[in-house]
Amino acid sequence: MPNTSNSSQVSTPLPTREGQGGGSRPIISLSPHVHGGDSVQRNMYGVCIALVPALIASLYFFGLGSAIVLATSVAACVFFEWAITRFILDRERLTICDGSAVLTGLLLGFNLPSNLPIWIIIIGALVAIGIGKMTFGGLGTNPFNPALVGRVFLLISFPVQMTSWPLSHQM
């Protein structure tokens, strides 16, 4: 099947450009020849920005506890994504920069009580990224939202911790 891969671009010496110092044949590829400039990263961080109001509210109502939960969740998700791609899947190309792991971490954090022990959060992140996402092939191939897979797992495994939380100090 021709032209179905992204490698449909050729680059070898061009005879018609003598004296121009170019020395390369023009690139041949199919249209469109321009791109809108959107990227996976932009989309992921766009969602993160959209979550900022919720983040501020969470910090306002639940204070330090919420900050710890969110920071742990994001850090753990990014770490697991990196570790699994690097050591288990043995992939050269790392995907942690695309922002999807940060987003999963943020969403998972928003789903947890503000006093949840750190080790439970880390388990949740492992399940979310490891089972919810990477088992199915990583970005784009997950059948469920990874953050929710993590949440459901924690809810079943730690029902007490997941269903009791301190009331907001503001209330």
Add this chain to the structure above:
Amino acid sequence: MKTFHIGGVHPAENKLSAAEPIRTAAIPKQAVFSMFQHIGAPAVPVVKKGDEVKVGTLLGEAGKGLSVPVFSSVSGKVNKVDAVLDSSGTRRMAVIVDVEGDEWEDSIDRSDKLVTMKDLGGITAEEVVNRIKAAGIVGMGGATFPTGIKLMPPPGTKAEAIIVNAVECEPYLTADHRLMLEKPEQILVGIQLIKHAVNCPKAYIGIEMNKPDAIKLLTDLLKEKAAQYPGIEVVPLKVKYPQGGEKQLIDAVIGRQVPAPPALPINVGAIVQNVGTVYAIYEAVTKHKPLIERIITVTGKSVKNPSNFLARIGTPMQQLIDEAGGLPEDTGKIIGGGPMMGRALMSLEVPVTKGSSGLLLMAEKESRRGEVSPCIRCAKCVSACPMGLEPYLLASYTRLKDWDGCEKNDVTSCIECGSCAFTCPSNRPLLDNIRVAKQTVMGIIKARHMEAIKK
């Protein structure tokens, strides 16, 4: 403000040459006339090596079925009749002429004087169509469909609206824009000729809002000479790509939807003609001038003088680039046409053809596609598709070689506008995939058809 209703994208316009008046390009030393400058059967050469030709001499007569003749745009001696590499990268029959002087056939009226309908007297509709056919005119927006055929509505259909495509929605290109500014009245006469040819009382000129000067000029002219040019209306359109697509333009201007193939625009009463084609029709009918030159935009961000040239067909692209200030150092890609639907050229030897609307030199750093990531199912391609297709799905079916799935999801309706790939955040080569599927499925449908006929 009117526009089409499904999908669409907004590529950066980059109309660098919009303020550049049309310049006449120099006559080349050697001109190459491909016999395959249109959709349909190639023209058949009628000259041989050593023959003397003039500007306007027939070089190739129309082939069987859907085809048009090809004329010489230069005077001189036929150097050879042979297969040469054309812009699509395949070897095709062409006539190559060594230029000597600039002698025109006597039948062509070279004066600049405006010829109106009144001057033409009682010219019959049939005569108009015959002159258009004899002049070898094709759709000059790039589709290169023989114009004469389009002006003969099949039995059972009737033209209710002529829509002149003056949208020029491709970024960078300004040839149509300049033509409207410099030859407005000739275009109006051309529209009258088309109306006369298909006996249609109403014509619309669809122009996007990014050409306010052209909209104003034509509107004022129509107001001033309302009695002379009745039934023609300028329709300003909201800027959105691919508004120049035939179906999109019909939707935008008269709000009718053309059904899926094999239905044609004429099935909803519309005939769409590019504004460049309209001008060619004017010249063919009133001046007996075959299609031997066209306006082509030579442009690019690093090009010294982005220009609009009136170039003889057959002129090598290299010459036009030299006239626009030379090939920029950083050139990475050479595109015949615009950046959304144009074709990357392998060399600058290829000549200007009837369908060459532009030549775009793209810098090396802009010429490469971004790295492909997995589809994140954001559905942006679905929102962008002006034909209401699901590009991500068609691309997946293509990779699975599920041609039935492709056919069921209307892959043949794809107009190859590129909006899907333009918009995809994962840089997926959606249109590359879909093209393969479209060709395969069309082959399958054709084979099935043949099979049915045999039985």
